Amino acid sequence: MRRDLVHRPRATWRGGWGRAAAGALMLCTVAGCFRPEPSPYTPHDPSLAALPLYFYPTADTTAPAKAFVFFVGNDIGFWGAHQELSKRLAGAGYDVVGLDVKVYFGRLPDDDTLRSRVFADSVRAMIERARHELGADSTPVVLGGHSLGAEIASWIAVHAPPPRLAGVLLISTRGRGHLRATLSDIANRTAPSEPGSYSVADNIAALPAGVRVALVRGTDDRFRAIDGELLKAGAGRIDKWSVPWGGHSMSNILLAGPFVERALAWTLAR
Numbered sequence: 001m002r003r004d005l006v007h008r009p010r011a012t013w014r015g016g017w018g019r020a021a022a023g024a025l026m027l028c029t030v031a032g033c034f035r036p037e038p039s040p041y042t043p044h045d046p047s048l049a050a051l052p053l054y055f056y057p058t059a060d061t062t063a064p065a066k067a068f069v070f071f072v073g074n075d076i077g078f079w080g081a082h083q084e085l086s087k088r089l090a091g092a093g094y095d096v097v098g099l100d101v102k103v104y105f106g107r108l109p110d111d112d113t114l115r116s117r118v119f120a121d122s123v124r125a126m127i128e129r130a131r132h133e134l135g136a137d138s139t140p141v142v143l144g145g146h147s148l149g150a151e152i153a154s155w156i157a158v159h160a161p162p163p164r165l166a167g168v169l170l171i172s173t174r175g176r177g178h179l180r181a182t183l184s185d186i187a188n189r190t191a192p193s194e195p196g197s198y199s200v201a202d203n204i205a206a207l208p209a210g211v212r213v214a215l216v217r218g219t220d221d222r223f224r225a226i227d228g229e230l231l232k233a234g235a236g237r238i239d240k241w242s243v244p245w246g247g248h249s250m251s252n253i254l255l256a257g258p259f260v261e262r263a264l265a266w267t268l269a270r
Contacts, residue, residue: 037083043133051126052100054078056090057134065095067166067268068136070127072149072156075185077102082146084253085260092261095139097130099123101152102181112179112196116159119179124160131162142267144169146250148185151177154203157211167212167267171260172248173200175226188248191223201226201233213238214263216256218246239266 041055058065069089073082078100086096108115131137141162145153150173157168174191176199184192191197204213213234217224219242231238241259243250250256 045129045133048129048133052103053130054098056086056096058093058095059091060093065136065139066093067142068131068139069094069096069142069144071096071098072101072145072152073098074147074149075102075181081251081253085257088253088257095134095136101149105181115179120160123156127162140164140166140268142167142169142264146171148177148181151200154200155198158203158206165211167214169214169264171216172221172250174223175200201229204230204233212267214267215240216260216263218243218250220245221248223248
């Protein structure tokens with residue numbers, strides 16, 4: 001199944017990758033990438049307060065949250081657009097906790113094998129404690145992320161799945177990921193391919209049959225060519241939402257937000 005709403009010609013980058021990267025950096029600065037606001041919620045659990053987590057409890061206090069969304073930031077961090085999206089989802093009735101994975105990766109060992117084992121154990125415990133903090137122990141879970149964070153969310157879903165995992169929300173994912181945030185990720189020209197990297201399609205294929213995968217992609221995202229492979233890997237339990245005029249950064253939440261909400265609701269529909 002596909003939900004391609006608008007088809008646009010491939011965007012071209014003139015002047016080389018250096019000029020493009022400079023332009024992206026300028027847009028990122030204007031959008032508030034490097035000015036993250038403090039989390040509106042301070043956790044009572046001191047072990048959570050020491051982690052680079054952002055808490056957005058559901059705004060509807062009269063009913064249980066629709067789901068607990070654990071959202072992984074990208075190679076820049078848990079930047080302004082991620083925070084705006086989290087606020088929007090909290091307003092729609094979801095408990096959301098965001099992870100600044102760039103900061104967290106700095107605390108992990110450098111050896112790839114040890115790094116993956118430590119990350120799997122620690123992120124599993126992190127999600128468990130964050131759910132308990134918001135009273136969401138019995139709430140369905142959706143693992144989500146943007147770009148590098150989407151790739152990591154797919155990895156967590158396979159290697160450290162939380163109880164009651166219902167869905168995976170992949171926004172602007174590349175075809176491969178790794179458990180690092182590098183300068184190559186920031187340049188955003190190619191997906192990682194070094195030893196220790198992994199295939200997002202392989203992660204999707206390895207998910208239990210009951211876990212749905214929602215793919216949200218801007219129509220101008222240069223990585224959209226890999227979507228056919230991802231859709232094939234997910235067989236009948238993956239769907240795609242195309243955001244008109246959306247680029248890889250997906251920084252315009254007014255535009256992208258409604259598509260993300262629809263995709264998230266679909267992962268929970270049974």
